[in-house]
Amino acid sequence: MKTKAIRRQDQLWQLLSEAGTMKISALAAQLQVSDETIRKDLQVLQERGLVEKTHGHARIISEHIWLPVNMKITDHALDKQQIAGRALQFVKDGSVIWLDPGSTVLALVPLLAAKKDLTIITNSLSAAQALSQTKHTLILTGGRLDSKGxxxxxxxxxxxxxxxxxxxxxxxxxxxxHTDGPTTFSFDEVLIKHEVLRRARQRILLADGSKFGSSGTFCYADFSELSALITTRLSPEQRKKVAGVPRIIEAGTEKN
Incomplete structure (x- = not known):
């Protein structure tokens, strides 16, 4: 998909997130494109289960509202702790690692105290604050502040x-x-994740079982681009969904 279209869909999603429901004609006027272009964009978002088109209007589907990261930390907290515990095996003393701003990745942060001489790079303010008193080398990217994330x-x-x-x-x-890989609600995060994917030897996705029932706006990778998925116990249908990941680790079990 062309970058221009992705940016427009990001703007479209933001408008609907704030308004809940809007006329297609109003969306077209605000984004300075044709009604037909908006309908095509809405079709993409609808196929991902994010919005619904009805009689000249579009509305957000409430279960997919983009929640601030500080509101997501307590969701499935035990699952996230178990996932983080298994993720620690991919962190070697003296290594250089990247931490995403996701709430499940944040569960890994306190466990890093058990490692030595890490260089930790992140764009997460929450992770940086938690790591600021450690002896590890911490590098925080520059950039524009995303208050939700x-x-x-x-x-x-x-x-x-x-x-x-x-x-x-x-x-x-x-x-x-509704995708063949992990998603995010932020187009700006897609650009960062693509850069990280290019630079990482091992690319590990941390995602509890609830992620099989939800989707963000933008898919930032195919499952086949990942090195491993660490998740909760999977059903046969869920395992089939992520079969493209080379290694699947189910936290709370002995299966790898």
Whole structure:
């Protein structure tokens, strides 16, 4: 999909998130495109289960509202702790790692005290604050503040990653119910994640079972691009959904 279309769909999603329901003609006027272009964009978002088109209007589907990261930390907290515990095996002493701003990745942060001489790179303000008193080397990207994600985004954040080679990168997701890979609600986060994916030797997705029933606006990777998925116990249908991931680890079990 062309970047221009993705940016427009991001704006469309933001407008509907704020308004709940809007006329297609009003959306077209605000984004300065034709009604037909808006209908095509809405079709993309509808196929992902994010919006619904009805008689010249579009409305947000409430179960997919983009929640601030500080509101998501307590959701499925035990699952996130178990996932983080299994993720620690991918962190070696002296390695260079990336931490996403996702709430499941944040559960990994306190466990890093058990490791030595890490270089930790992140665009997450929450992770940076939690790590600020550790002995690890902490590098926070520059960029524009995203208040919902409590993260730094934009071209400055992307460019700040270019000097680095990453041993492991840990990603979160807003779900993948309607896609073949993890998603995010933020287009700016897509750009950062793409840069991290290019620079990481190991790319690990941390996602509890609830992510099989939800989706964000933008898919930032195919399952086949990941090195591993660490999740909760999977049903046969869920395992089939993520079969493209080379290694699947179910936290709370002995299966790898």
């Amino acid at each position: 409590q993260s730094l985004t934009g071209t400055t954040a992307v460019e700040s990653l270019r000097p680095f080679s990453l041993d492991a990168a840990f990603f979160g997701s807003d779900g993948f119910a």
